[in-house]
Amino acid sequence: MFKKTVGVILSAGLVMAPITACSSNSDSASSPAASGAASPASSASTAPSTSSTAGAELQPEKGAVLTLWEDKEAKQWATEVAAAFKAKYNVEVKIEEVPAPDQAGRLTTDGPAGTGGDVVLFPQDKLGDAASAGLLLPNDVFAKDVTARSQKNAIEASTYKGTLYGYPKSVETYALFYNKDLVPNPPKTWDEVIAFAKIFNDEKARKYAIMWEVKTLYYDYAFMAPYGAYVFGGKGTDSNDIGLNNSGAVKGLTFMQSLRSILPPKVADLTFDIKTQLFADGKLAMNIDGPWSIGSFKDKINLGVAPLPDLPEGKKSVSFSGVRSYYVNTYTKYPKAARLLANFLTSKENQLSCYQKTGILPANQEVANDSAVKADALSSAFLTQFASSEIMPSIPAMASVWAPMEGAVTSIWDTNADVKSTLDSAAKTIKEQITSGKK
Template sequence: MKKNLLLMMLVLLLAMLAACAPDRAEEPKPADGKDVAEEPKPEKLVIWEDVDKSKDWLPAAIESFEKEHGIKVEFKELNMADKIRDQLRLDGPTGNAPDVVTLPHDQIGQVVTEGLLQEINVEDSVLKTYSESSITAQMYDGKLYGLPKATETPVFIYNKALMEKAPETMDELYTFSKDFTKGGNYGFLALWDNFYFAHGAIAGMGGYVFNEGAEGLDRDDIGLNNEGAVEGAAYIQKWYTEGLFPKGIIGETGGAAMDGLFNEGKVAAVMNGPWAFQGMRDAGVDIGIAPMPKLPNGEPVKTFMGVKGWHVTKFTKNPYWATKLIEHLSNDENSKARFEAVSEIPANVALVEDPIIADNEGAKAVAVQSQYAVPMPNIPEMGEVWGPMASALQTVATGKSEPQAALDEAVKSIKTNIETNHPAK
């Protein structure tokens, strides 16, 4: 009886202690799953931001984070396209790496494979802040490695002095161009020998880079020479063979040639990205901006979408607080401030209807076009696609090869390079 009584008293005592204990399930957890109490606040966190992208917004965002959490934050500017990744490779092993970096999403697969970034864990309420496609772009191998800060995709830009309004379809644009293209003037230009831009027509006709499998992108399922891709390449070739595109916009100098012609008032419309807006305005061109017209098959031009993100490095000693920092940097308030400062379109869904986006012609066009855009594949094997596709498109554009033969050769090269440089796990 005494043993039973003691047992009952022990059970009662444990129940009382459990009732008085804090609810552990509701306490925030850092990225590695440890309790916050196990990761004390650091004295300082360090951010690497892109060059010329911090002025007029980042200091204020840092100040509000410091005030809320009592953690000092410093930042440094490095070129995002290559310098951040390259410097992280050097500084990581020496203990000089930052806690947070910004990178384009198509680099995620490679830097994760190299052990430079770590997975982050955030609440569903945070994920719902951003568009689904922008979150998908921040994932690799089914895991989340960042939060989006800006999206970009090519759109239709026209000179209002030469074109009254943006056409609804590419058929309308083709008819306009046939009439307008003469005497050194062109109705429409696009860098369609560059796969970044050509993807819009190829994917819109039914081609694809890597098919989406159950576990993510399938590197062995390449759709760049299927029926739709060939149809898209043939459509691209049509603009070149009929003289609607000048020979000078093929190859590495094509972009500069196209920009020069447009800024001189010799081109009515171009396909280009939001990075080109300001240069056009500085040249004195009154530009109109719209989503790309629909293809002859009635489908939208499925442009590539790039998503810039905030990421937690593998080398930080404070993954929980670094994650909190990137949540803060990419929240609605700071994303809006960043857009006002640098004009890069945020991925925050709440801001699409905000007047600052809705009343901005360029931002609205990018936001609408992004609904049809495809995030550039972020697996390392994507690096093997650009070269062969550029070669194929240039032979198609110059009439040296027919679309099917050119794309067959490109896919053959892509598969060989993948097998050579990316051995299967």
């Protein structure tokens, strides 16, 4: 359902594009009338209270018609929810299929032009740019209800500079996929992985015990964070404090570098497509991947999913995780109706139906604890790993991190480069890019 989401999120070019757009449109976003564009809705005039009572009393604007931008995987579900919303509020909702990672970028132009979705959906790493550009209305009517029903990490991920903007829909992280026919019992430690690899690996036949996208910080972070590494200080909010070259980062990547002994290919041969094919063909026993790939394997192999193996010294792997939330477009003509829709989409009933129809992992904590979800071993494994995850920073400076770290990790893996000096160089580049972007 989220196939290649990570590739989209982590591609430097795709990440930078919407950020540049946000920057270039920030002026027009604050004064759309100058160009004849749509005027932003007034948050103060339409949302006087954050109480549940205010939410219950909120009524849609007369004649409101909304557009919802939704991912392909959930379009059919959203269509059914839209029909239920119309039955309740007499507001028509049109569904437009737009990939979630692309929506924030499109909103920078379509929002001020008056052609954007009234309610949109995107991952939390886009939130900082969208909020800074004035593209989103705060979640100020249903904040208490949404906070109470959502997982804590999901609320934090949907909040920027102390303001809750999002209505969390789904959570995602990565875990250990394994072929039950090759690995009846998933390893609990990396020592077990290494021992298995020595028996299973056959490089000439392209058979490997385990793979992940080595060049990508998104996955490598699981080796670093347990030892004290971090991207930015202040829980991901202080871009002046970079923790990707501290002693914990060095220790974690030094261990990862040692795994070249059981995974000899260079990073160019450790891509999403290559490992997906090898795993589907039964030549890869274990694959670190996310819920977006379940559909690629469920009918091809005897699939199992487990939390990531523990690192040396008994350290629990801390995966990066993401949250997709609905947001209300500042430029909507119907801010009351749009708020009602965003809240309606993320109710317990609708999140449960979304999970049942799509397999998308819910951000709603009641749904996550529902017996139907817990009974699914694959979903339960991801939710267990999510509990040991860390939300990716959502500040705009995050865009400056991916490419320098990809270059650093490639050198560390492919050429056995010195970990400390390579990470120092990457951190310096990240800092320079952040500083340059602030000018």
